[in-house]
Amino acid sequence: MKDVLILGGTRFVGKKLVSLLLTKGYRVTIGTRGTTPDSFDGSVKRLTLDRADFQSLEEAVGSSEWDIVYDQICYTPESASYACRLLENKAERYIVTSSQSVYDFLDKELSESDFDPYSYSVTGHGNDLSYSEGKRLVEAVLFQQAKFPVCAVRFPIILGTDDYTKRLQFHIERIRDGIPIGVPNMDARISFIDSDEAASFLVWLGDKDLQGPINACSSGSISIRELLAAIEQEVGKEAQTLEQSEEQNRSPFGIPSSWHMTNGRAEQAGYQFRSLNSWLPKLIRELCSF
Template sequence: MGKVLILGGTRYFGKRLVNQLLKNGNHQVTVATRGLTKAEFDGPVDHLIMDRNEESSLVEAARSGYWDLVFDNICYSPDEALAATTAFDGYVGKYILTSTLSVYDFGKSPLVESDFDPYVYDLKRGGRSDFSYGEGKRQAEAAFFQKANFPVSAIRIPIVLGPDDYTRRLHFHVERVMQGTPIGISNLEAEMSYITSEEAADFLLWLGGTSLTGPINACSNGSIALGGLLEMIESIVGKKAIVAENSKQEDESPFGVPTSWIMDTAKAQAAGYNFTTLSDWLPHLISQIAEG
């Protein structure tokens, strides 16, 4: 890959990606952040101070050298994406945007990349506060795929799980079952896709070494219903979950989707990537969290 720039790489799968690049060697890795979070990596990393919301700051970072590859983990709006299409024009070989399952509407299952087409989506201007998370990512994809003059891939990932999840979404469920406190879930039969923080980083690394462009789904093989997830937690911790259909906001599950939300990964698999299987790693992760 050569010279690699990572926008937002100080925690979670962004940090894992940095360490994977360092482990593989043959890469000059630069991490660009606001400098608010100190991070230690498994080797030497260059560091740029950059404000993602300031176009001049982004331009300065982009044009500090030619980048063979850019990973953008912190783009959430069309204005940020459009700024990047200008800043990196002529200064990047390939650009990878971290996108999300949230670009897809509920209803169809499983979801394939063509179920949301950013190439024809109505592009609007605006910042992070002007859109919901999902719409912001839809607009960011539209901006890149409609306006960029360089190759772009958008990795669409579901909820990312891991012991290092700073949002503690799976932790929420495990801890509440262990403590005997209510969990608000409206549809226990809704199934979801997931991916680990380790595999999210692995997939990004793999994608950076391919010629694939456009949107591409990435998640572990298999899915699990929310009711099945609670049963798995119950079995591991030895306690019964308390489920409340009508609950206070603070008790609502961060996985509380109204219907199934599952992605199809045939495109990535056809290109040669082999995903892990959800049932192979989820019980172990739950045990890790339960043991503290």
């Protein structure tokens, strides 16, 4: 039986990850601020901690050791450095949730080699960083400094009925209400993954010895035009779009050019991703029925 620590784990993908690991019979500890209620009752051990405070982490971790550590809430180089210091000799395997945001917009399918964290210069501090730069530096610190095996999972935008950011609902609501949506490039292609598969992939990865960055996305991509058309079909109204709009009406998927990934490294290692078309139309249908 494996001992697993999840930093985060009380909502969205983290919550599903906990449930899947419990199903596998693992002993699961979740480390959070303790402010978000969960339904795990006595099936998990809980550590109350502040991910951004070294002393808080040190006190919570203590002398415990884990077979796998999943870090769902690492956003700054400082937090990554804390993990390197605290988990040395305490983690057999460390899997950090990273992001497609580490990549620039390139006119190609993005592969892991398009951002190299092993040679990326570590400069800047958490409060001064964008989300994308924070994730680049998280990877850079971990891969350059950690004394334990690290894998960084580069997820695209994650969707699901339980997505608390409601980015897909944003488009449904505005199309339904006839509110123009700001979309700078209707033909830009984008990657997604659904929350169930994101959690399943993390569980699968925990049993492998893969290290380094790894893309995890549904097979295939979709243009913003195609996405809006799928919503139009369900809503029964035509989307009103503008290249520029007020900030509150700008699409969360409004990218200037195509931004989509290949999942070839994970598939070569044995994981078979679902196709985007196998779940996205159904999700749109479900959300439109709410």
